[in-house]
Amino acid sequence: MEQLHTFSQTLSLNDIPALRKQMEQAMLELGGDPDAVADLILAVNEALVNSMRHGYQDQAGQVTMELWRAGRSLVVVQRDAARPFDPTTAPEPDTKLPLALRPFGGMGIHMMRNFTDEMRYERTKDGRNQLTFVKYNTFP
Amino acid sequence: MEITTSQANGRVPITILHLKGDLMDEEPLHSTAAQAIANGSQYILLDMNDVPYISSAGLRAIQFVFQSLQEGNHEDNEAMKRGIIAGSYKSPHLKLLNPSKNAAKALGVAGYDMFLEVHHNMGTAVNSF
Numbered sequence: 001m002e003q004l005h006t007f008s009q010t011l012s013l014n015d016i017p018a019l020r021k022q023m024e025q026a027m028l029e030l031g032g033d034p035d036a037v038a039d040l041i042l043a044v045n046e047a048l049v050n051s052m053r054h055g056y057q058d059q060a061g062q063v064t065m066e067l068w069r070a071g072r073s074l075v076v077v078q079r080d081a082a083r084p085f086d087p088t089t090a091p092e093p094d095t096k097l098p099l100a101l102r103p104f105g106g107m108g109i110h111m112m113r114n115f116t117d118e119m120r121y122e123r124t125k126d127g128r129n130q131l132t133f134v135k136y137n138t139f140p
Numbered sequence: 141m142e143i144t145t146s147q148a149n150g151r152v153p154i155t156i157l158h159l160k161g162d163l164m165d166e167e168p169l170h171s172t173a174a175q176a177i178a179n180g181s182q183y184i185l186l187d188m189n190d191v192p193y194i195s196s197a198g199l200r201a202i203q204f205v206f207q208s209l210q211e212g213n214h215e216d217n218e219a220m221k222r223g224i225i226a227g228s229y230k231s232p233h234l235k236l237l238n239p240s241k242n243a244a245k246a247l248g249v250a251g252y253d254m255f256l257e258v259h260h261n262m263g264t265a266v267n268s269f
Contacts, residue, residue: 016164017162017164035241038193038241038242038245039245041193042193042195042242042245042246045164045193045195046195046196049195049196049197095249095250095251096251096254097251098220098224098229098255099203099206099207099231099252099255099256100206100207100210100220100224100255102203104200104203104204105196105200107196107199107200107250108195108196110196110249110250111195111196111246111249111250114249115245115249
């Protein structure tokens with residue numbers, strides 16, 4: 001794998017739009033397919049919000065985002081030092097349930113799963129959450 | 141996200157909320173729609189022509205508008221139940237205009253497009269209410 005870009009900062013919820021735009025611009029400048037990049041950005045946005053809301057509980061916290069190229073795939077690795085949270089174990093929402101009867105919430109992780117081709121979680125040896133997204137066919 | 145409000149008259153009075161920017165938070169759509177409903181709006185068209193992205197929080201805001209309009213129109217509940225059973229129910233009170241490709245993807249992944257009419261022309265959208 002070839003590392004393309006790293007973003008590392010102390011992040012708060014209010015900083016997410018700016019980081020999201022920086023990442024989107026970087027992915028496009030690296031030659032990523034616009035549709036694939038848009039999908040990844042939607043997934044990453046949800047992951048960042050989860051990290052801030054549930055991991056850091058609305059407080060600012062350190063987040064690192066790495067962009068990697070693996071063949072034609074774009075890989076995004078997100079790390080934070082928040083409390084452990086594995087989104088891959090979350091249950092799937094029932095998206096066929098009528099809107100009038102649905103509980104609120106549960107769509108963020110669903111979007112993360114559906115807008116990427118792979119989503120993996122691990123707790124690193126130094127005690128951080130590491131979430132990896134892979135989007136196939138992002139590069140020509 | 142910026143929201144401006146306008147009114148249109150088709151067969152019924154319609155409140156049009158023109159959204160501009162990414163729909164990444166529940167606010168300000170939640171409070172703007174709540175205010176419109178409190179002021180008597182029963183039919184809302186969300187103009188999404190300038191909404192590049194929708195997040196899960198944005199989806200929650202749309203669901204809030206959907207459910208708020210539904211709760212205020214109990215006479216529709218029987219029709220809604222019949223439509224849900226038939227798999228053909230779409231809200232007569234909340235409709236969408238011109239969602240972008242990415243916004244449409246989010247609506248589709250969440251299954252919202254099964255319950256919300258999507259229009260691509262303002263006149264057609266207004267006349268559909």
